[in-house]
Amino acid sequence: MSYEPPTPPVNVPTEIVNTLNESDPEQLRGVATYAEVLAEHKEREARLEESADQEEIEKRPNDLPDDVPAKATITIKEINDNRYYYWQWREGERVKSKYKSPVNPDE
Structure with missing residues (x-):
């Protein structure tokens, strides 16, 4: 040493x-x-x-956009008698949504 x-x-x-x-x-x-x-x-x-x-x-689902977190779920919103899919998730106290696509009436 x-x-x-x-x-x-x-x-x-x-x-x-x-x-x-x-x-x-x-x-x-x-x-x-x-x-x-x-x-x-x-x-x-x-x-x-x-x-x-x-x-x-x-x-992460394949069709999940990069700016949408993996915890997001798909919801349906009706606007002027038309139905649309939206990604929806919570950020703190706020609920955020992002448009996905129209709802296909054949589904």
Whole structure:
């Protein structure tokens, strides 16, 4: 083991390096354990989020426009005795709609 102090990684902020340099060995070992567990937790969260995003992409209907969320449902609106399909979804307190197509009377 070298007698020289270790060189901190360049991507660690100076404030953290200074705090670590002022810590005793017991605190440093605790920080190291916590940092390892925290890194694993964040990696797992990122994998779960990526998996959920992939599932949402796979569940999207083929005719769903890009600006309509996957959670949207199809509703029928009647306007002047004509019936139309609309995508409809909730954003916060508001219900949003986007035109899809006319309702085919043969269906």
